[in-house]
Amino acid sequence: MSVFFRVWKHLLSKSRAFNIINDKFLRKFFQSLEDFQADFRLFVDQIFEDVDPSLTRELKSWESQFALAGSGTEIERRQALDTAWKAQGGQSPGYLQGLLRDAGFDVYIHEWWYYDGLTRHTRDPREYIGDLYGTVLGEPAVVLGEPTAILGAAVPGGRYLLVNKGPGISYFKPTAFNCVGEPQSVLGEPQAIIGETSGLRFVPTEYIIPDDPAAWPFFVYVGGEIFPNLASVPAVRRAELERMILKFFPDQLWVIMLINYT
Numbered sequence: 448m449s450v451f452f453r454v455w456k457h458l459l460s461k462s463r464a465f466n467i468i469n470d471k472f473l474r475k476f477f478q479s480l481e482d483f484q485a486d487f488r489l490f491v492d493q494i495f496e497d498v499d500p501s502l503t504r505e506l507k508s509w510e511s512q513f514a515l516a517g518s519g520t521e522i523e524r525r526q527a528l529d530t531a532w533k534a535q536g537g538q539s540p541g542y543l544q545g546l547l548r549d550a551g552f553d554v555y556i557h558e559w560w561y562y563d564g565l566t567r568h569t570r571d572p573r574e575y576i577g578d579l580y581g582t583v584l585g586e587p588a589v590v591l592g593e594p595t596a597i598l599g600a601a602v603p604g605g606r607y608l609l610v611n612k613g614p615g616i617s618y619f620k621p622t623a624f625n626c627v628g629e630p631q632s633v634l635g636e637p638q639a640i641i642g643e644t645s646g647l648r649f650v651p652t653e654y655i656i657p658d659d660p661a662a663w664p665f666f667v668y669v670g671g672e673i674f675p676n677l678a679s680v681p682a683v684r685r686a687e688l689e690r691m692i693l694k695f696f697p698d699q700l701w702v703i704m705l706i707n708y709t
Contacts, residue, residue, distance in 0.1 A: 449481050500529040516687040519551065526551040527687065538697055540667070546695055547669070552688055554678040554706070557668040572666040573656050575606050575675055575703050605677070609669075609689055609702040610654050617649045656701075667696070670705025682708040 456467060467474040496502040503509060506524060510517040513531040517524055530550040537543070544556040560567050657663075669692065671678040680688055685708050692702055 449485075454484075500525050500532055503528075516684075516690065518687050519681060519684045523551040523684065534695070543695060547688070547691060550687075550691060552678075552680055552684070552691075554669050554680065554688075555672050557670065557674045559664045559666050559668075561674070569660055569663050570666070570668075571660075572608075572663055572701070572703055573658070575668065575705065576608060576656065577606055605707070606675075607704050608654060608656065609692060609704050610652065611693065612689075616652055654701075665699055666701045666703060668703045668705055675705055677705050677707040679707050679709050 459467065467477065493502075493504060497505050500509070506521070506528065507517065509515075509528050510524065513528065515524075515527055515531060519527070527550045530546055533549075534546060540556045540558065544554075547554050547556075559570055561570060562568070668674065669678070670676060685706075688706075689704075696702060
């Protein structure tokens, strides 16, 4: 006799009409409700578990609640949710590094200084910016078939300055151009422009690293465990990593990324 059937026995009136003996159809009726009640109990129990990032069935809904990208494997998504849930705020390098690592990113934070013996030196951020890889298809200097032309490969991050995201700055360039479909348009020529608004250009805002050493203590580096080695991060999680850094890191810091996106 299951616990659900015993519940019905206690709720029913004590009378001959509701006496549930073995050979009555009334007993069989209430026994047929046992499976439904077991499913209902399981459903209610799992509602309580939905507040646990590792068990919740509503992973996508929680990602929407915390404005998470939902990228990576399910385990990585649950790690990111758990990190967002536990984030209480903090400014120390250890706290910020812990946030990133708890979210599943194998990265480390390095300060603006280093020691040579007992002497502390300031890192020059200009030394850690620049491409580590060849030309990517679409750049002006690329020639298809050359070793430096990378077709269909993920663009590695390398060493770059992480800046605020946005459409950048825009300006009008009132130069005539041909649209695809016009007789004078030759596909591949510079004047053949596909899908571009006439005369309107968007370019990323350019941030210049200051050459004043007094400004270099406001730089922080995110990379491998040993500086200045690159950390490896799945390319599909790049936007998520950058968003976390822009969200949690202090606004006065410039962040140099030492990341290889795989």
